[in-house]
Amino acid sequence: MTTETRKSEIINTAAKLFKHKGYSAVTMRDLAQAMGIKAASLYNHIESKQAILEYIIINIAEEFTLGMQTVLNSDLNTIQKLEAIIKLHVSIANQNPEGMAALNNDWMHLEERRDYYLELRQQYESNIRFIIDEGIAKNNLKNLSTDVVLFSILSTLRSLYLWIPKKDQLDVNELSSDLSEVLIGGINK
Amino acid sequence: MTTETRKSEIINTAAKLFKHKGYSAVTMRDLAQAMGIKAASLYNHIESKQAILEYIIINIAEEFTLGMQTVLNSDLNTIQKLEAIIKLHVSIANQNPEGMAALNNDWMHLEERRDYYLELRQQYESNIRFIIDEGIAKNNLKNLSTDVVLFSILSTLRSLYLWIPKKDQLDVNELSSDLSEVLIGGINK
DNA sequence: TATTTAAACTAACAAGTGTTAGTTTTTTTA
DNA sequence: TAAAAAAACTAACACTTGTTAGTTTAAATA
Numbered sequence: 001m002t003t004e005t006r007k008s009e010i011i012n013t014a015a016k017l018f019k020h021k022g023y024s025a026v027t028m029r030d031l032a033q034a035m036g037i038k039a040a041s042l043y044n045h046i047e048s049k050q051a052i053l054e055y056i057i058i059n060i061a062e063e064f065t066l067g068m069q070t071v072l073n074s075d076l077n078t079i080q081k082l083e084a085i086i087k088l089h090v091s092i093a094n095q096n097p098e099g100m101a102a103l104n105n106d107w108m109h110l111e112e113r114r115d116y117y118l119e120l121r122q123q124y125e126s127n128i129r130f131i132i133d134e135g136i137a138k139n140n141l142k143n144l145s146t147d148v149v150l151f152s153i154l155s156t157l158r159s160l161y162l163w164i165p166k167k168d169q170l171d172v173n174e175l176s177s178d179l180s181e182v183l184i185g186g187i188n189k
Numbered sequence: 190m191t192t193e194t195r196k197s198e199i200i201n202t203a204a205k206l207f208k209h210k211g212y213s214a215v216t217m218r219d220l221a222q223a224m225g226i227k228a229a230s231l232y233n234h235i236e237s238k239q240a241i242l243e244y245i246i247i248n249i250a251e252e253f254t255l256g257m258q259t260v261l262n263s264d265l266n267t268i269q270k271l272e273a274i275i276k277l278h279v280s281i282a283n284q285n286p287e288g289m290a291a292l293n294n295d296w297m298h299l300e301e302r303r304d305y306y307l308e309l310r311q312q313y314e315s316n317i318r319f320i321i322d323e324g325i326a327k328n329n330l331k332n333l334s335t336d337v338v339l340f341s342i343l344s345t346l347r348s349l350y351l352w353i354p355k356k357d358q359l360d361v362n363e364l365s366s367d368l369s370e371v372l373i374g375g376i377n378k
Numbered sequence: 379t380a381t382t383t384a385a386a387c388t389a390a391c392a393a394g395t396g397t398t399a400g401t402t403t404t405t406t407t408a
Numbered sequence: 409t410a411a412a413a414a415a416a417c418t419a420a421c422a423c424t425t426g427t428t429a430g431t432t433t434a435a436a437t438a
Contacts, residue, residue, distance in 0.1 A: 156340070
């Protein structure tokens with residue numbers, strides 16, 4: 001359990017380094033230095049560099065999948081579902097922006113678990129697409145290109161990790177509602 | 190001039206590889222193999238790996254800066270200016286999605302020219318911010334958080350490179366206008 | 379056709395890579 | 409306090425990295 005703590009420290013430190021330079025450019029010696037130990041000592045706590053990436057990415061991906069299930073099983077209407085998804089993203093990005101960076105930029109360096117990640121990701125996307133289509137069918141959303149709407153929302157939400165760390169002391173509810181206003185209501189008068 | 194052609198071939202091939210795995214994970218031997226030659230032969234045409242990255246990123250960054258100047262010097266209104274910027278992004282992303290990937294994901298691996306790139310990028314952002322503020326002041330845009338509006342638009346436009354290659358035979362005008370509709374007009378009825 | 383130039387090659391370098399083995403030090407537990 | 413466990417260490421490995429030097433082949437020019 002001390003190991004578990006130390007392991008998390010390593011993973012969190014790694015995530016920070018990955019955010020700055022990307023998985024490939026971060027060496028085990030970089031990571032060790034950031035932890036104040038030697039590279040070989042890292043292996044008392046983690047199995048491999050690859051395993052660190054897996055921990056970071058798969059945990060977040062499964063957190064998103066879980067959040068999506070909650071939304072899908074709710075009786076919210078289309079707009080409310082989209083608002084819930086926006087809040088899910090703000091919340092996770094706020095809690096772990098470094099991990100989100102790795103998920104967005106380094107997933108292609110996953111080995112064994114790459115396909116699993118891609119499966120979760122694709123499933124997540126189809127679920128949002130389904131919600132948008134439903135909204136258009138029920139006349140809750142304008143009849144726009146589903147692809148363009150999906151792309152626009154998801155691009156913004158996926159980039160949150162870049163933006164959130166700049167704001168100190170973030171109010172998740174406030175940002176979520178501001179984002180919903182812009183993404184759903186548009187900006188022109 | 191034969192050299193110039195060969196050099197461009199190398200740079201374009203590199204951009205494709207960078208898009209898939211990122212700058213750090215692509216080796217000169219990978220690049221050589223993709224070109225059908227040996228790694229050492231690359232150096233008859235390019236100065237270094239770093240120089241390839243510079244060519245890719247700085248060219249695009251300057252193209253954006255140029256496009257922004259045209260927009261700023263025009264007498265378009267706020268909405269039209271934003272539409273012009275959207276079209277600028279769609280056009281560049283469509284013409285060079287691999288380069289856009291490198292610009293978005295590998296700029297931090299620039300060495301000498303990193304600061305120059307960041308300067309162009311920051312200037313570009315402030316210009317959009319200025320247009321949004323002007324729009325709010327002139328009552329052409331809703332009175333929303335400038336930061337959130339800027340972030341939402343820019344995130345979407347910066348992610349275009351991920352989405353465009355999937356669509357074959359893209360109509361730049363059509364996508365630009367669809368995007369404008371969603372980003373500016375919103376999606377709810 | 380002879381010569382220059384462009385573009386490929388082989389061989390090698392110094393430095394850096396993730397990781398393992400074996401050992402010592404520090405901390406926790408009995 | 410003695411024993412056990414955790415966490416650090418040094419040293420080394422096999423391999424990969426970007427790049428250079430020197431050479432050979434192919435193409436363009438005179």
